[in-house]
Amino acid sequence: MKSLEADEVALKILHTADWHLGRSFRSFADEDEKKLTRGRIEAVDKVLGVAESYSVNAVLCAGDLFDEPAPPEMWWRELLRLFERRRWTDRPVFLLPGNHDPLEPNSIWAEDHPFRRALPRWVHVIDRDDYEFSLSEEAVLYAAPCRSQAGADDLALRLPKREAGDNRIRIGLVHGSTFDMTDYQTNFPISKEAAERQGLTYLAIGDTHAFREYPPKACPTVYPSAPEATNFGEKDTGFVAVVFFPRHGRPPIIQKEKVSRWCWRDEYCGSLDELEALYREDLKDCVLRLTLGMEVSLSELERVEAILEELKGNEAAHGKAGMLQIDRTNLELSVEDVGGFEEGLPDVLKSVVNRLQELASGNDDEAPVARTALYHLYRTIREASQ
Numbered sequence: 001m002k003s004l005e006a007d008e009v010a011l012k013i014l015h016t017a018d019w020h021l022g023r024s025f026r027s028f029a030d031e032d033e034k035k036l037t038r039g040r041i042e043a044v045d046k047v048l049g050v051a052e053s054y055s056v057n058a059v060l061c062a063g064d065l066f067d068e069p070a071p072p073e074m075w076w077r078e079l080l081r082l083f084e085r086r087r088w089t090d091r092p093v094f095l096l097p098g099n100h101d102p103l104e105p106n107s108i109w110a111e112d113h114p115f116r117r118a119l120p121r122w123v124h125v126i127d128r129d130d131y132e133f134s135l136s137e138e139a140v141l142y143a144a145p146c147r148s149q150a151g152a153d154d155l156a157l158r159l160p161k162r163e164a165g166d167n168r169i170r171i172g173l174v175h176g177s178t179f180d181m182t183d184y185q186t187n188f189p190i191s192k193e194a195a196e197r198q199g200l201t202y203l204a205i206g207d208t209h210a211f212r213e214y215p216p217k218a219c220p221t222v223y224p225s226a227p228e229a230t231n232f233g234e235k236d237t238g239f240v241a242v243v244f245f246p247r248h249g250r251p252p253i254i255q256k257e258k259v260s261r262w263c264w265r266d267e268y269c270g271s272l273d274e275l276e277a278l279y280r281e282d283l284k285d286c287v288l289r290l291t292l293g294m295e296v297s298l299s300e301l302e303r304v305e306a307i308l309e310e311l312k313g314n315e316a317a318h319g320k321a322g323m324l325q326i327d328r329t330n331l332e333l334s335v336e337d338v339g340g341f342e343e344g345l346p347d348v349l350k351s352v353v354n355r356l357q358e359l360a361s362g363n364d365d366e367a368p369v370a371r372t373a374l375y376h377l378y379r380t381i382r383e384a385s386q
Contacts, residue, residue, distance in 0.1 A: 004244065004246060008247055010245050011057050011244075012055065012056040012243070013056055013057060014056045014240055015222060015240065016061050016062070016227060016240045017064065017223065018063070018098075018225070018226035018227075019044055019066070019226070020066070020100065020226065021078075021079060023037065023067040024037070032323040035323060036228075039261060041082070042261065043261070044082060044227065047227055050259060056091065056242065058092050058141070059091065059094070060171070061095050062098070062174070062204050063098025063146060063206040064100040065079075065101060066101040067100055069106075069107035069108065069149075071108060076115040087120075088122050089122060092122050092124055092133070093123045095109075096174070097126065097147075099175060099176075099187055102145070109145075111127075126145045127145065129144050129158065135171070138168055138247070140168050141171050142200075143173035146188060151188050155174040155190065156190045156198065156203060162200075166199075170200050172195065172202070174190065174205055175207055176190040177190065178221060190221070195221050199219075201245065201252060203221040205223055206224070209229065209237050210225050210236040211224060211241070211256055220252065225238060226238070227240065228261070229264045234264065238258055238262075239257060239260070240256075240259055242254075242257050263286050264287045265286055265288050268293060269290065270293045272303065275294075276307070279307050279310070279311065284321070287322060288324050289325045290311075290325065291327040291329075291330070292327065296333065297334050298374070298378050301331075308326060312324045332371070333372075353374070
């Protein structure tokens with residue numbers, strides 16, 4: 001932005017999408033699920049903070065702001081609270097129904113819904129197929145909402161085309177998946193040529209959770225990404241787009257701004273050394289899914305368990321990782337290195353150890369149970385001798 005003087009900028013907007021407020025994370029423990037659901041509201045707070053820091057002229061929210069059409073009250077109450085704290089008067093916010101939260105008679109977007117009735121005057125719901133809003137003498141917004149959770153319409157091609165002599169900045173706001181592009185979906189497909197065909201200066205869309213910018217630069221089509229990831233494997237999430245529109249017909253300048261807290265990582269450790277290296281990293285803001293695939297001795301297994309406990313935390317101490325899921329399926333105890341610890345034990349316990357060793361060496365269903373029992377017996381004996 002150093003290349004543009006203030007008087008050269010005709011308009012500044014913040015483009016965001018896919019908040020998915022109220023999304024559940026049932027594969028996580030209760031406390032971790034609460035962290036993730038609260039994190040989505042916290043991310044929206046950051047989004048609005050970025051809008052303030054850049055003094056944007058408008059905020060465009062491109063659909064799937066809630067995870068369902070009629071979310072629980074706690075989620076829309078919290079969003080209202082974020083709006084009420086701002087007390088904006090000259091910075092309109094536009095809320096677009098997406099395919100997760102479509103414009104339906106009994107949805108949160110219905111005119112008689114308490115959320116809709118309580119919205120500040122500067123927050124506008126896109127509730128018409130031919131929505132138009134004059135952002136300034138130099139810029140206009142066109143938008144079309146999703147009216148169902150699935151559809152085959154190209155909502156971008158419903159927006160009006162540029163007429164001869166119209167030199168305004170023309171911004172489109174829709175929700176859907178760009179087709180003819182990598183990884184597209186068929187739900188509300190949007191042509192990659194829609195922005196150019198309709199004569200738009202910028203097409204703001206939501207749906208894909210990754211930050212993506214598609215050509216041509218003269219009229220780009222942009223996904224700002226979800227402000228927080230919703231699952232493992234999502235790439236390039238956690239951003240908003242701050243867009244500067246120069247005067248004199250020059251193309252918009254798009255600035256990618258990070259707003260997320262949580263980093264989702266899927267890690268595989270095939271040795272104790274790899275686990276030790278991961279343990280030394282800063283993981284406090286990490287949602288970590290850890291798969292263990294290693295064979296360890298009893299003493300090494302004890303170290304593995306100590307690391308996992310510190311990563312996960314307990315009632316008395318926070319975990320080193322923000323959140324942790326562990327797959328121990330391929331964590332194996334080496335039965336070749338379990339001898340010796342039974343020395344000094346009563347004969348009956350020695351016989352138990354020997355029998356467990358035999359079972360642990362086998363290939364049947366009893367082997368994993370025997371290895372686990374050996375480990376717990378080993379720890380119990382060590383703790384009793386200390």
